[in-house]
Amino acid sequence: MRRLEVAPLTRVEGHGRVELEVIEDRLAAARVLINESPRLFEGMVLGRDAAEIPSLVCRICAICSTVHRLAACQALEQALGVIIPPRAALIRELALLGGHIESHALHLYCLVYPDLVDADSVLQPLQQGDPLAKDGLALKAFGNRLQTVAGGRRIHPINLEIGGVLHAPADDELAALQDELEGWLKRIEPLIEPFFREDAWPDAGPVAGLRIAVDGNGEFTLTGDNLVCSDSSMVNASGYRDLLQETALPDTNAKQSRKGGTSLLTGALARCEFASPGDKTTPFPPGIHANNAAQGLELVWSLERAHDICRQLRAETGDLCSPFRAGPGSGTCVIEAPRGILVHHYELDDMGRVGAADIITPTAINSTAMEEQLLADLADETDEPTMRQTAARIIRAYDPCISCSVHVLRVDRP
Amino acid sequence: MIRTRIAYIRLTSCSGCQLTLLNCEEELARVGELFEPVRFEMLSSAADDGGPLAAVLVEGSAARPEEVQRLLDLRRRSRWLVAIGACALSGGVNRLVDDRQGEHCAAVYAGVCTGRNMFPPQSIDHFVAVDLCIPGCPPEPQEILGALLALQRGTLPGFLREHAVCMECRQRENLCLLLERKLPCLGPVTRGGCNARCPSIGIVCEGCRGYADQPAREEQAHLLRDLGLSERQVRERMGRFTGGNHETP
Amino acid sequence: MSASLVPIPATLVRILPEDPENRLFELQTTTPFHVGPGQFVELTVPGSGEFPVSTAGETATGFATCIRQSGRVTAAMFQLDEGMIVGLRGPFGNGFDLTRFAGRDVLLIAGGLGIAPLRGLLHALLEERERYGRIVLLYGARQPENILFREEFEELAANGTVELRFSVDFAPQLGEGDGYICSVGLVTELLQGLQLAPDATTAAVCGPPSLYGCVLEQLASTGIDPDRIFATLERRMKCGTGQCCHCVCAGVTICRDGPVFCLTELRSMPGAI
Amino acid sequence: MDGFVVKADFLPRLLQQLQENYQVVGPVxxxxxxxxxxxxxxxxEHQEFSLPRISVKKYLFPPNELLYTTKNGTFEPPPPPEQMAVVGVPSCDLYAVDFLDRVFADDPLYQRRRSNLLLVGITCHPSEDCFCPPRDTPPPFDLFLDEERVFSGTPRGDELLQQLGDRLIGEVEIDHDWTCEAQGPPLPENLERRWAANETKSFWEEIGGRCLGCGACSxxxxxxxxxxxxxxxxxxxxxxRHRIWDNCFFPNFALVAGGHDFHPTRGARFRFRCEHKLLGFGVFRGESSCVGCGRCRAACPVQIDILEALDHLREGAIP
Structure with missing residues (x-):
């Protein structure tokens, strides 16, 4: 037996590596390992006032900071019985969409696109004046602008607190965003086209894992009350544990999610399959690489939705934040991070302080599927360099966020 | 033109400081012209050639021997070492687990995590000499870019100041949240350079850039208590980014 | 003097290492630029910053300054090569008034890098050597190898132009060539045994704050008129024009009203030394 | 100086006239x-002439001003600023401009801005924080609006009045009382001697013990x-290179190479600021530059008051 290493995984978020066990030139086992220190956010929040939590937990991950912060707000609002004003909900969703656009653009144009043009990084195509790299980054910048206007900052937004939001974008800011959104909607198609090209990807087999997503009743959504699974089951957020059966792996700082022994897939591809949009004439590329195309499709939907929200917000004048009183309760939020389902669950004691917290991140959910996918797609591969390269591209296709999945993947054994 | 060789690594943190550079979308092409990212895993697949570096940028706190090893190796290879962000500078939010690390580890991993091979997260100046500090959680893009441009010219940058957020907030003629809204703003003791981003949209400063030079911590704590915060709340609020909640101001 | 905050370009025509920490930079400008002894200029390393530095004397084509690598900007200055361009503002401040020295014995007391402005003064005095009586230079440095401009001074002493005495804080052993090193200890010890005519002597002192603390009043106690005991002060002089307020001490703008003050003035400036 | 009674719509017409040649700013x-x-x-119609948070100083001496850009080994100053007119400047801020004009008398960049700035003063409506010193000479202005009268102070002002001649009713004597109605206490006599006598640390350190060192006052x-x-x-x-506002409350303000700090405590820094405001530095020694606008009192998060320092000096003994 030989052990091949793809280390470090590059152009992904966080430190990880892949170990491939090869027996007689055939891949026998695949493991995704992480190189991160546990950061113990679920412990850190214990004993703290609910109000402190959103700004702490958004520091789990920079790329998903908006969605982490929002998940905490929503779970804690549920625990405290707070109903937020409709205007605040719109501003929050705008921030969420901004994060979605930024993250997808980062993944597609900075992390994946270099593979399509055979470069080490996006810097090479950029310097050569490649219009796709340039426009892709401009789209990423625009996602950041949405996050800034609605969330107050690109990374670790400040505007989202328990009860609603603290600040409303000015009308002229919203009007400017509307104009820009219209511009983007006109030019988005050629920008996502390369990710649909079939010849751009390595050969790949069927995608592993039961699909799960936040239920949008057939529509594109990032928020909702229920989780839906491709085996036709549906659970309410509070029953997330039934769907995501997490176990701690012995002797490691790792947890894994499965459903009745079957791996799960979450993310853009899963969402697209549930959303069944009217127009899906363009076929997706093969296998898991379809996730990239699905992200492209979501960019379009996100821009459309953001445009709609800007319009609605300009007509809104209501309150921004509902008052709340500290007290006991428990709440769960399921929400779609750019790379899949994120769950935040908190239990508050009589003083309104956190007594228990549980955070499940999408990359943790996908980890088993990733390993299965590596095994399946590389089954016939015998050339080692190709094996390494393809393995890296398969992992990249999931758009993993290793730093925020820190407590749920296997770390290096000591 | 010979590009300046740099590395940008991350230890225990959220990737926000690296993302801050990638968020300089308009300037990235220029960055690519001037710099060769010898090691910057989030951005580039190029394999580290192990050669000398002009500067290594470090995000995150050190929490494992392996991270210290990586720091020491890059320090040896580099003319300058730049600590970026609250985690690298003070330990940041990572420090909030500090003395309860083992306890939390057990809670989060249902007793299976032993906390082995890790130690309470530390600022990186515990292990290596730091030439330049760029604060913030997250840091300001213009501070990172400006610092890079200076380093590329062979000098440490001189524009990073350590005065309080209040100065910039006053220059922007904002409503004073502390004085006029009676909100617990940390502007008077927090290091500026963010152009008072949060107070300018009516949100109190939460201190993400760490303390200003010679902060009036006791006076600030007194103010917060006057606004109705409990002793514990004052400690938690002021300690969020400045090395944990152990120190009473 | 120009009060403009926009520098003019100056070329580094020569860079001479003086000792391990100090270098002499000779600058040249396209238009004549005269810096009097005791005055200072603001030097800009483009992109890095600006710092005040006194003149260490004029050269054939401009003037020289002696710079110690002590911070960020001076470190950047030390990266520059001959022929490169720096920015120059000034000259600033009131330097030494040579009429106060004319017809009198001159006592120069320097500690460490304080020798640089006094070298500028010495050069000015030597321009018209005949106008002055004795010129005595007392100079304290940390170690023998830290004595700046040593050869130049020893040559002047050898031909009788000046009387010279060095002191050093540390010296393992004084050897043959150390003839002018008279003591191991404080520069003030060099004063002992000097046959001074206090009422005919003008003194100029430059060095670290600790030097002023002990030497100025000691000179006054020997009988030298406090109006004829001069010291040059060091502060964080940023603008050079009395506008930025960084160097203000006791209401006095050091950059504009100084940096050279007589002891009588200094006595009325609490906190100045 | 000419004075006229004006018609009711003089102000809007003046603004229109100014907008032809100037970027016009005013309090909003x-x-x-x-x-x-x-x-x-x-x-x-609802234009309110209350004291802006920051005075017209921000246009003359901007918080962040480009000084030069290097181009091929030379240091190029920025292009000249645009012509600007500031409408509705209260007299305290006009006196402040007079002071800045003298501080920066030799600074070409300041003077370039100043000569491109047209000032339209206005009788101020004092707030509870004001404490103006008595005045017997007018401050600098191009035009000054005193309720239904207008005065011209410069040829530029004269020219504007000529252009707006149809909005003027009749010439009047200028009998404006330049001392504001919110008159503060006069400076104590023998201030310099009182200052020297009051070097005792306790008062300043007591204030320094409250001060946050945030620099809002400056x-x-x-x-x-x-x-x-x-x-x-x-x-x-x-x-x-940029010129940026500094602040004598910042710890490194008086730090010199080698690490010695000439203002090591917040008390010492507060004393330094009071000295600058009340006694003046350098060529301005003996001249108070405090115009009594009261902004620093209103801005301090811990209610430190320069009048407290003045009272302390007034009550202190003179040797």
């Missing part, structure tokens, strides 16, 4: 109830003019 009260100087597009002061300079490389690769 925002949604957050804060008054700031900002560009004026049109004359509002930031809002219309005569504070401490500055620092910052160098950087711009995106195009040129070295640039």
């Amino acid at each position: 009260r925002g949604e957050d109830d804060v008054c700031r100087l900002q560009p004026l597009d049109e004359w509002s 930031a809002v002061c219309p005569t504070c003019h401490c500055f620092d300079m910052q160098d950087r490389i711009d995106a195009a690769g040129n070295a640039v």
Whole structure:
């Protein structure tokens, strides 16, 4: 037996590596390992006032900071019985969409696109004046602008607190965003086209894992009350544990999610399959690489939705934040991070302080599927360099966020 | 033109400081012209050639021997070492687990995590000499870019100041949240350079850039208590980014 | 003097290492630029910053300054090569008034890098050597190898132009060539045994704050008129024009009203030394 | 100086006239109830002449001002600023401009801005924080509006009045009382001697013990003019320098190479600021530059009051 290493995984978020066990030139086992220190956010929040939590937990991950912060707000609002004003909900969703656009653009144009043009990084195509790299980054910048206007900052937004939001974008800011959104909607198609090209990807087999997503009743959504699974089951957020059966792996700082022994897939591809949009004439590329195309499709939907929200917000004048009183309760939020389902669950004691917290991140959910996918797609591969390269591209296709999945993947054994 | 060789690594943190550079979308092409990212895993697949570096940028706190090893190796290879962000500078939010690390580890991993091979997260100046500090959680893009441009010219940058957020907030003629809204703003003791981003949209400063030079911590704590915060709340609020909640101001 | 905050370009025509920490930079400008002894200029390393530095004397084509690598900007200055361009503002401040020295014995007391402005003064005095009586230079440095401009001074002493005495804080052993090193200890010890005519002597002192603390009043106690005991002060002089307020001490703008003050003035400036 | 009674619509007409040649700014009260100087597009009936958070100083001595850009080994100053007219400047802020004019008398960049700035003063409506010193000479202005009268102070002002001749009714004597109705206590006599006698630390250190060192007082002061300079490389690769507002409350303000700090405590820094405001530095020694606008009192988060320092000096013994 030989052990091949793809280390470090590059152009992904966080430190990880892949170990491939090869027996007689055939891949026998695949493991995704992480190189991160546990950061113990679920412990850190214990004993703290609910109000402190959103700004702490958004520091789990920079790329998903908006969605982490929002998940905490929503779970804690549920625990405290707070109903937020409709205007605040719109501003929050705008921030969420901004994060979605930024993250997808980062993944597609900075992390994946270099593979399509055979470069080490996006810097090479950029310097050569490649219009796709340039426009892709401009789209990423625009996602950041949405996050800034609605969330107050690109990374670790400040505007989202328990009860609603603290600040409303000015009308002229919203009007400017509307104009820009219209511009983007006109030019988005050629920008996502390369990710649909079939010849751009390595050969790949069927995608592993039961699909799960936040239920949008057939529509594109990032928020909702229920989780839906491709085996036709549906659970309410509070029953997330039934769907995501997490176990701690012995002797490691790792947890894994499965459903009745079957791996799960979450993310853009899963969402697209549930959303069944009217127009899906363009076929997706093969296998898991379809996730990239699905992200492209979501960019379009996100821009459309953001445009709609800007319009609605300009007509809104209501309150921004509902008052709340500290007290006991428990709440769960399921929400779609750019790379899949994120769950935040908190239990508050009589003083309104956190007594228990549980955070499940999408990359943790996908980890088993990733390993299965590596095994399946590389089954016939015998050339080692190709094996390494393809393995890296398969992992990249999931758009993993290793730093925020820190407590749920296997770390290096000591 | 010979590009300046740099590395940008991350230890225990959220990737926000690296993302801050990638968020300089308009300037990235220029960055690519001037710099060769010898090691910057989030951005580039190029394999580290192990050669000398002009500067290594470090995000995150050190929490494992392996991270210290990586720091020491890059320090040896580099003319300058730049600590970026609250985690690298003070330990940041990572420090909030500090003395309860083992306890939390057990809670989060249902007793299976032993906390082995890790130690309470530390600022990186515990292990290596730091030439330049760029604060913030997250840091300001213009501070990172400006610092890079200076380093590329062979000098440490001189524009990073350590005065309080209040100065910039006053220059922007904002409503004073502390004085006029009676909100617990940390502007008077927090290091500026963010152009008072949060107070300018009516949100109190939460201190993400760490303390200003010679902060009036006791006076600030007194103010917060006057606004109705409990002793514990004052400690938690002021300690969020400045090395944990152990120190009473 | 120009009060403009926009520098003019100056070329580094020569860079001479003086000792391990100090270098002499000779600058040249396209238009004549005269810096009097005791005055200072603001030097800009483009992109890095600006710092005040006194003149260490004029050269054939401009003037020289002696710079110690002590911070960020001076470190950047030390990266520059001959022929490169720096920015120059000034000259600033009131330097030494040579009429106060004319017809009198001159006592120069320097500690460490304080020798640089006094070298500028010495050069000015030597321009018209005949106008002055004795010129005595007392100079304290940390170690023998830290004595700046040593050869130049020893040559002047050898031909009788000046009387010279060095002191050093540390010296393992004084050897043959150390003839002018008279003591191991404080520069003030060099004063002992000097046959001074206090009422005919003008003194100029430059060095670290600790030097002023002990030497100025000691000179006054020997009988030298406090109006004829001069010291040059060091502060964080940023603008050079009395506008930025960084160097203000006791209401006095050091950059504009100084940096050279007589002891009588200094006595009325609490906190100045 | 000429004075005229004006017709009711003089102000809007003046604004129209100014907009032909100047960028016009004036005090505007925002949604957050804060008054700031900002560009004026049109004359509002509800235009309120209250004291802006920061005076006209921000246009003459901007918080962050480009000093030069390097180009091929030379240091190029920025292009000259645009012509600007500031409408509705209260007299305390005009006196502050007079002080700054003298501080920066030799500074070409300041003078370039100043000569491009037209000032339209206005009788102020004092707030509870004001404490203006007595005045017997007028401050600098191009035009000054005193309720239904207008005065011209410069040839530029004369020219404007000529252009607006049809809005003027009749010439009047100028009998304006330049001392504001919110008159503060006069400076104590023998201030310099009192100052020297009051070097005793206890009072200043007691205040320093409350002070946050945030610098808000200096930031809002219309005569504070401490500055620092910052160098950087711009995106195009040129070295640039900016002049930025500094603040004597910052710990490194009086730090010298070698690490000695001449103002080591917040008490010492507060004393330094009071000395600057009340006694003056350098050629301005003996002249108070405090115009009594009261901004520093209003801005201090811990209610430190320069009048407290003045009282302390007044009550202290003179040797």
